[in-house]
Amino acid sequence: xxxxxxxxxxxxxxxxxxxxxxxxxxxxxxxxxxxxxxxxxxxxxxxxxxxxxxxxxxxxxxxxxxxxxxxxxxxxxxxxxxxxxxxxxxxxxxxxxxxxxxxxxxxxxxxxxxxxxxxxxxxxxxxxxxxxxxxxxxxxxxxxxxxxxxxxxxxxxxxxxxxxxxxxxxxxxxxxxxxxxxxxxxxxxxxxxxxxxxxxxxxxxxxxxxxxxxxxxxxxxxxxxxxxxxxxxxxxxxxxxxxxxxxxxxxxxxxxxxxxxxxxxxxxxxxxxxxxxxxxxxxxxxxxxxxxxxxxxxxxxxxxxxxxxxxxxxxxxxxxxxxxxxxxxxxxxxxxxxxxxxxxxxxxxxxxxxxxxxxxxxxxxxxxxxxxxxxxxxxxxxxxxxxxxxxxxxxxxxxxxxxxxxxxxxxxxxxxxxx
Amino acid sequence: xxxxxxxxxxxxxxxxxxxxxxxxxxxxxxxxxxxxxxxxxxxxxxxxxxxxxxxxxxxxxxxxxxxxxxxxxxxxxxxxxxxxxxxxxxxxxxxxxxxxxxxxxxxxxxxxxxxxxxxxxxxxxxxxxxxxxxxxxxxxxxxxxxxxxxx
Numbered sequence: 267x268x269x270x271x272x273x274x275x276x277x278x279x280x281x282x283x284x285x286x287x288x289x290x291x292x293x294x295x296x297x298x299x300x301x302x303x304x305x306x307x308x309x310x311x312x313x314x315x316x317x318x319x320x321x322x323x324x325x326x327x328x329x330x331x332x333x334x335x336x337x338x339x340x341x342x343x344x345x346x347x348x349x350x351x352x353x354x355x356x357x358x359x360x361x362x363x364x365x366x367x368x369x370x371x372x373x374x375x376x377x378x379x380x381x382x383x384x385x386x387x388x389x390x391x392x393x394x395x396x397x398x399x400x401x402x403x404x405x406x407x408x409x410x411x412x413x414x415x416x417x418x419x420x421x422x423x424x425x426x427x428x429x430x431x432x433x434x435x436x437x438x439x440x441x442x443x444x445x446x447x448x449x450x451x452x453x454x455x456x457x458x459x460x461x462x463x464x465x466x467x468x469x470x471x472x473x474x475x476x477x478x479x480x481x482x483x484x485x486x487x488x489x490x491x492x493x494x495x496x497x498x499x500x501x502x503x504x505x506x507x508x509x510x511x512x513x514x515x516x517x518x519x520x521x522x523x524x525x526x527x528x529x530x531x532x533x534x535x536x537x538x539x540x541x542x543x544x545x546x547x548x549x550x551x552x553x554x555x556x557x558x559x560x561x562x563x564x565x566x567x568x569x570x571x572x573x574x575x576x577x578x579x580x581x582x583x584x585x586x587x588x589x590x591x592x593x594x595x596x597x598x599x600x601x602x603x604x605x606x607x608x609x610x611x612x613x614x615x616x617x618x619x620x621x622x623x624x625x626x627x628x629x630x631x632x633x634x635x636x637x638x639x640x641x642x643x644x645x646x647x648x649x650x651x652x653x654x655x656x657x658x659x660x661x662x663x664x665x666x667x668x669x670x671x672x673x674x675x676x677x678x679x680x681x682x683x684x685x
Numbered sequence: 686x687x688x689x690x691x692x693x694x695x696x697x698x699x700x701x702x703x704x705x706x707x708x709x710x711x712x713x714x715x716x717x718x719x720x721x722x723x724x725x726x727x728x729x730x731x732x733x734x735x736x737x738x739x740x741x742x743x744x745x746x747x748x749x750x751x752x753x754x755x756x757x758x759x760x761x762x763x764x765x766x767x768x769x770x771x772x773x774x775x776x777x778x779x780x781x782x783x784x785x786x787x788x789x790x791x792x793x794x795x796x797x798x799x800x801x802x803x804x805x806x807x808x809x810x811x812x813x814x815x816x817x818x819x820x821x822x823x824x825x826x827x828x829x830x831x832x833x834x835x836x
Binding site: 299620621622623624625628629632639640641645648654655679683684685 | 686687689690693694699702703724725726727728748749750751752754808811814
């Protein structure tokens with residue numbers, strides 16, 4: 267039997283040894299339609315290194331118990347590991363305190379938590395909430411629901427033809443009615459890295475709080491909540507090489523403290539009688555019910571793994587891949603890249619003349635290449651570029667130039683078939 | 686090209702994708718319906734001219750993948766001149782074919798050219814592409830103005 271990878275020191279000792287990194291991800295040796303898997307759907311979800319898989323496995327095989335309040339050894343061990351993951355997240359995003367990190371099921375739940383709790387308390391009729399044209403549906407719909415309930419209005423920051431926020435237009439939208447701003451750090455369908463710091467700085471002149479959707483950021487660039495000075499920040503574990511079903515919300519203490527609970531249940535209370543319930547302190551006030559303990563531990567392990575490789579090294583590798591891929595697809599006749607911002611992560615969204623993204627997706631699948639085709643849960647972005655859908659290749663720390671070549675050759679074959 | 690893939694993308698399908706038949710809006714249509722696949726953003730309008738219970742003319746407009754476009758184009762070709770009841774029967778047979786309900790050696794003679802879409806049954810995620818036009822046509826036929834969606 268294979269020995270479990272117990273310490274992160276056992277993984278990837280050298281600076282950027284791509285072969286060693288690939289060896290850490292068991293799924294990458296899989297065959298699809300008798301071809302080597304070329305996994306380029308990383309913006310949807312990333313693959314998991316064996317280090318993370320082993321940590322989750324170890325939790326279930328050696329320490330499974332419910333956390334908090336248990337006096338027995340297993341419960342204490344599980345609690346310790348769970349809370350250690352919280353500290354790992356705190357350090358990873360440079361939060362001041364671990365009580366500012368709330369475990370959620372993912373980015374979507376984190377945004378819903380803020381919309382429901384902070385939003386319901388502070389937004390009233392006639393107020394305005396600002397988001398951008400490039401938001402994922404998960405950062406549109408919760409605010410729409412809130413606006414509907416409160417008879418408030420949603421205002422949209424437009425984007426330019428390269429897929430960048432028009433900052434002057436944003437500033438024009440801010441007024442005395444603006445009660446909240448929720449903005450994506452990195453666009454999932456365009457790859458654009460937004461200057462969220464600039465937006466936050468401007469908003470804070472008027473004391474407007476800002477939530478940053480960092481789902482597509484944490485796995486590509488260094489995220490520092492103190493430097494950004496954001497009021498809330500949300501991300502998901504599975505986009506950063508961790509398990510699905512776990513994510514985190516960061517919030518400023520004074521805001522989190524002022525907010526009512528999001529869900530009621532166990533763990534979020536300090537005292538319950540039928541007459542009155544006193545709520546628990548942060549972060550437990552927002553963590554009703556038994557959480558995904560294994561998921562949290564897995565997310566902590568994923569962060570350890572990313573730290574070991576180094577987020578700056580990952581960024582450099584992915585930028586090289588994106589530059590290479592962008593250059594290679596220039597040779598594909600009739601191909602147009604959607605999303606050409608100056609500051610981009612490794613997302614290559616494109617359309618082909620005469621070939622629909624779904625046909626591209628099916629053809630590439632038979633080459634072993636996994637890409638995403640469709641609207642990527644950003645229908646307003648598709649509308650902005652007047653297209654029904656795009657094909658999207660998104661690169662992660664383990665992808666190679668050879669894999670880009672497989673993609674590009676696949677595209678050339680498709681054009682031959684469709685003529 | 687892989688065999689399975691070749692069966693999905695037959696020359697007839699590629700041809701109908703490139704030059705779809707009856708690809709136009711119909712100003713004198715007696716019935717019309719709109720279809721939408723929210724998963725991929727595909728969108729189609731189907732127009733029917735029905736006189737004395739017979740499909741005198743049928744056309745479509747819209748945006749979609751090769752499978753959905755070819756399916757719509759083939760559908761319009763086969764429906765012209767058919768009775769309402771015949772159109773309904775064809776829908777049922779076609780639907781059974783693409784969802785794999787006709788079994789290994791289906792009797793698809795009456796489906797004629799539509800049989801080129803039999804390969805779709807091996808691609809469950811693409812069944813909706815092939816059937817969008819047909820569902821939309823059925824709605825138009827029954828004069829339901831409601832938008833069809835595949836979800």
